[in-house]
Structure formats: C-alpha cells, structure tokens
Amino acid sequence: MSLLSVEDLVVRHGLLQAVRGVTFSIERGETLALVGANGAGKTTLLRAIAGAHQATSGRVVFDGADLSGVPSHERVRKGVALVPEGRRLFVQMTVEENLLLGRTAGRPGDWSVERVLETFPNLKPRRHAKAGHLSGGEQQATAIGRALMSNPDLLLLDEVSLGLSPLVVDRVYASLQGLISSGTTIVLVEQDLNRALSVSNKVICMLEGRVALAGDSKNVSRDEVTKAYFGLHRKAAGGVPA
Amino acid sequence: MSAASPVIERGTAASRIAGIGVIAIILLLALAPQFLSAGAVDRMTALFIYVILAAMWNALAGFGGLVSVGQQVFFGLGAYFAVRLANAGLNPFVSLFVSAVVVGAVSWPISLFMLRLRNGEFAIGMWVIAALTHLLVNLDRLIQGETGTSLISLNVYDASTRRLIIYWLALASMTALLAILFGLLRGSTGAAIRAIRDNEDAAASIGVRVTGTKRLLFVLAAFGIGVAGALWLATAITFQPKTYFSVQWTAYMIFMVLVGGIGTFEGAILGALLFFLIETWFGGTGVWYLIGLGATALVFSLLLPRGLWGTLEERFGWRLLSVGYRVRLPINASDTAGGTASPGQVSTSREKA
C-alpha cells in the first residue's frame, strides 16, 4: 500500500483553479521531487496535502485513511508535516520553543530538541535566540527541525533553498540526505532541477496545475523535464497523433 | 461597435421610480400633521430622529469602517450646546442648528486623535471620550450635575406651534442629511468610500485618501448626531446629562443599522423604521424590550451580518436609491465583449452600495 496517494485532486483559490486534477502516489521511504515553473500549483498541492487548503474535489489518502475534511493539526497527528514556504517561524518565540511546538501532536519517536541540534549544529548556539533574530539558514534549519519534532511519516518540504546562499543550501541538503537515508518519506518542491533530480528517486513536473511529466529520477533526462517545465513536452505530444 | 458597447448606468428603472416616490413621500410627510393627532406628530418626530441616528452611524460604520460605541457623545453635546446657546440669548430653534455646527467643529480635533485607532480600540476609545465628556458637562454650573436643566426659552412658543415647528425641522433635517449622505456616496468621494469599505489597505495602495475620507464621514456623523441630539432636546425640553450621554443611544443606532443592513443606504432607513415599530409595540415592556434589542443585535451579527436589506439586495438584486454605477452589457454583445456574456443574456456586474 502506498503511504500517500493523491487522487484527481482539485484545489481552488476563489475563482482560480490552482491544482486541476492531480494524481500520484508514493511509497514508504521514497523521495518525490515536485518541479515546475512559478504558479504551476506545487505549493498549493503541498499545502492541500498538509490540510492548509481544503480540496474542492478529489482525495488525499494517507496511510490508508482518507484525509478529506481533516484539519491540518489532525494531519500532523497522523504523521504529515509540512515545512512551509518562507519558513513561517513563530518569530517572537525562541528556537527551542519553536521546536517544542512540533511536539504538540504528541507522536512517539526519536526526535528531540537535542537530536535536532545535533542534526543542525548551526542551531546549537542559537537555542535560546528569538526565531526572528536568526539568519536565513538558521531559520530554515529551525523550520525543518520543527517539522521533524512531530516524528512525521511524511515530510513535505516547500522550497527549502529559497533565499539561502549556495553554501547554506549545500548544508541543508546534506542534512536532508541524512534523513532520506534513514528512511523518511519526503515530498519536496525545489526550483533547482539538478538538485531535485539528484536527491529524489521520483520526479513530477507540474504545469498549470496538472502533472506534465512523471517518472523515476534516474530514467528521465534533464532535457525531458525542461521541456515539460515549459510546456513543450505536452505540445509535442499533442501534435503527434497517437 | 458603439451600438453594442456596454452601457454604464447610474440606476435602474426601479431606482428612478423610487426617486419620484421619495419626493412624494417627503411632500406627504410635510403635510401629514394636518391629519395626525398631537401624539402621532410627536412619534413621527421621534422616527425622523431615529432615521438620522441610523443613517449617521451607518455612514461611520457601514461606509467608513469605523464602529464606535461612543456616538452618544455627539448626541449629548448637540443637546448641551443648544442649552448653552439658548441660555446665552440665541433663539432656541436657531441654537439647535448652531449647536450641531459646534458639535461638528468639536469632532474634527477628536478625529485627528481617534482615527488613528483601529477596530475595537476605536470603538471603546470613543466610549471613553463619551464618558469623559459626560463628566465634564456635569461640572457646568448651568447643568447642575445630574439634576440637569431645561430649554426654557422654548416655552415662549405655545405647545402646538412648537410641536409643528419641531416636526418640520426634524423632517427637513432628516431629508437634508440623507441627501448630503446620498450625494456624498454618489459623488467622487463615494467611490473612495466604497473602496475603503471593501478593503482599506488595497484602497490606500491605489491612492485613495483613506484618512481624509474617514475624517469627512466622522465629522458628518458627529454633525448629524448633534442635530439629532438637539432635536431630541427640543421635543423633551429637559436636559439631563445621564439621559443624553447614555450608551443606550449607540445601542439603538447599532440595532437599527445591524438589523436594517450595515453598509447599505436603504438598510439604515429600514432599520430605523423597524426599530420605531418595535419601540411602539414593545417599548412598554421595559427591561425585556432592551434584552430583546441586545439579543436581536447579537443574533443578526452572527447569522445575518448583512442585515435585512443587505440580504434582500444580495438575493434579488434590489436597488432603490442607487448610489453606485452598474455596467450593463447589451444583448448580442458577446462578439465585442470577448465572450464574457452569452447571446441573449444581460449580465449586470454586481455593484455594492
């Protein structure tokens, strides 16, 4: 049984259809990279899986349970954690307090403040600093740590490298690699195509709210993904009669 | 092309008929005392005052986004200044209106200060202003604290003349204030007001003078409520600060506007009418009447926040006194309108006012 399957999901923002019928599934231990241009619907899809947006139609099935209508905090309890775009830390609270909030769901597991600080050593001296006073890299580490504190079965990462210097991105991805090899299931949105393909074993390219391309990261060529990214893929396919 | 281009209208056929109707009603009301008993004339005067109160509170809250629970300050001051001016020798009827002008002038410096507060802070801040003003008025020797005083100089007119003059003054004030508000909402300020009502931050970002517009509404509301307070004094003769500076007045205003339809021109008038009827029928039940008013306001804010008129307007597209614009795409406009309207279909873009 797949850990997560998304079935014909449609999400609307007012009149705008941000996600228009997306279907995919991933198994336990896999890493799925979502790529696509700005406005392709990646963030909305991720937030809909986490319960921050309610789907108009379609289903999100997690660990065999239909999540339709389940509020976001209940989904955390079931094992879904999102690291939102822009980090969204509680800036008036300390790093430690932000991390402890991740505990609210009360899921059993190995993650503790200490382990997060070991995974992200740059946070160690900042433990009692207000989150609002952190550097971009430290904030990102706190946001990921906060999500991990809920001991999730599925970790959703939305543009973790956004706004960070390449060096810091390397460090964040090095920690992610550790999580992946320890068996955490991950769906990540990433703008950097090379990075997305190298870290993941599955890739989905979205275009205008739909899946334009899906495949194994090893088997798809960078060229193919780029074509799907700009919509050339679909046009080419449509132009040739089947 | 020109034949099929959208038509921009200021009203509907219904609203033109309504316009004529309004004039007829005002004329009828002006002649009404001929046929009404003295008691009925007094009640009608009260109704006109309620309409003023509702329309002015609606101007502030419904259009300016400023919910105040301290508007009784202007009601009380309207009466207080009238007493003071008449005491200084001014004709009592003239002093009613000079008083309202003074109230408007006083409200301007208050607005400089209070309009920087938002939402609940503004609401309750105005209440503090009202409480303080009440206490300060009590200090006036002429008022003698809560004992109060009377507009004695009004006694030179005999009772029936007085009743008639006050009736016509109230009718004229109501008509004039509604006309000013209507003109304001229809004019260039109206677009700004509606923009602020719908989204204050967005309005500011496209260059709408938010503070200036709000100040205009604040001063207008203060002036109008001042007129109402002065007129109430003229009907009651006696001035007791506790009665005039009571938060009950604001409770009435909120009830009328909330039930009628906040942010709609017609809703406030409808609300005043309903309040008048409820008061006539149930006012005698005392405290249960007040509990009912509070509970109704509570229920409307929860279940029907657009009020009766707002709900009807939304459901049926009713509009009698049109203060906005509407765009009408003519039949067969689909070619030129880029397919936004299918043939044979008249689509009217929703205007809110």
Next chain:
Amino acid sequence: MTNQIVQGILLGGYYALIACGLSFMFSVMRIINLAHGSLAILSAFALWLLASRFHISPFLGLAIVLPLMAVIGWALQRFLLERSARGGALLPILTTFGLAIVIDNVLFEQFGADTRSLAPFIGSLSYDSWEWPGSIYVGKLAVIIFVTAVVLLGGLQLFLTRTGLGRSIRATSEDPDTAGLVGVDARRANALAAAIAMVTVGLAGAFLGMRATFDPYAGATQLLFAFEAAVIGGAGSLWGTLVGGIVLALAQTLGAKIHPQGFLIGGHVAFLIVLFIRLSTSGIGLRGLLHLPTGKTP
C-alpha cells in the same frame, strides 16, 4: 499624601486584574470583548446570590463561580466569537456589545436596580487594616487583591512561557494557520485562552464586589477601566498591565484630590494623555495598542 499613593498603588492591583483578561484575549484572538465588564458583574452577582441565598462565603463561592466562568469563556469563543470573527474585525465588536446589553438587562431583570456588595459576607476583612510604618493604614483586602493580581500575572506569564498549552496559545496568537501546520489545534487554543480570560474576569468581579458596590449596569465602567489600564500599560508585557493599573489608580486619586468629582475624570484624562503620547511617538501598527508581546520571558 504617602498614604494616598499607597492606596492608589493597591487599587492599581484591582485594575490590573480586570485588565489582564481583556488584553490577553486581544493578544490571542485580536478581539476586544465589549461584554468584559458585564461578565465581571455577572460573576459578582453569582457570588452575591450564593452568599445571600445559600450562605456560601464569597471565597468559597469562587470554587463554583470560577469554573463556571471558564465554561462561559469557552462557550463564548466557540459559539459567538469564532463565528463572528470570520465576518471580519468589526463584527465581534457588535456581537460582544449585543451580549453586554443582554447580560446587563438580564441582571437588571433578575436583581433590580439596587446596589449590592459582597462586603457583608466577608466579615471583618472588608474593614480590617494593617498599620504600616509612618502611620499608614492599608486595608487587608486591598493587599490581598494586589497580591492576587501579582500572583495571577506571574502565573499567567509562567503558563505562557513554560507549558505546552501556553506555547500553543502563543503560537496561535502569532499565526493561527502555521500553528495548525505544526499540530496545534488553533480553535482549542483560542477557546482555552477565552476560558482563562474569563477566570480572571470572574476573579476581578469577585474583588470588585468585596471592595466596593455594584449594580446591573456597572459593567460599562469596569470595561472602560480595564481598557484604560491595558492601554496605559500595554506596551511591555503582562507586567505592563500592572503598571497601567497603578498609573490609572494614581491618576484617579490625583483627580479626586483636585475636584470632588475628579476621580473618574482623572483616570480618563491620564488615559488620553498616554494615548496621545503613544500615538505621537510611535506608529501604532496593525497589531494595535493592546497587543502584548506574549513571547517576552520574565
């Protein structure tokens, strides 16, 4: 003079008590509850009823009334405020104002216009006093109220910073959507905050009844006191509320010294002066005057 200052400071404790619930609720839910004062009076009447009808001492009565107030707070948030807050920032003002009118008039209907007090039910405590050096007499009750206020504010601060529930409430107050994404039930956090706020209101109502008199329409005045104390002190932390309460009480004391009717005027004027200074020295942002940075560690 020293005596009056001491009395003023002790009275400030009461104002802090009635103010902290108002600013706490505003910080968490961005709602100013206009029924705040009326609910304090409701609590005072409940205690009065228990004392006069069933001979339950007001202190004992708190064991019944405070849990009841917590339930009222919970229900208030779940059934009224949550719903009306969805309609924008203005509707809750109208909802709570309507509620205040209902509470005031129901109390009037039940208990009539008579002024009541809980003082007759607390024995000598209502007039006992200690003599402090410099022949200053301080009422035992006033000291109890002040100490209660300090303990309550300190306890609230500890609760917010040291417990999971407290952190959940703070997270919800900062960003309810993200709070949900990290596993916090924002609705529950809000309802809990409202329940806590109402317990403080209940306590304030009890002390109002013990140290003074009250009638069904006394809620409005208490609301204004709470608002003024909260705004005067609201810039800093929960402790700011205590400072605000003391400043308000001292201003009233000063006002009463200047003019026999100057007690209330002094408080209102002090409020407006502080407001003026705060408005002209700092831009009041979206968060508003009352917002407590609840993240402040003690």
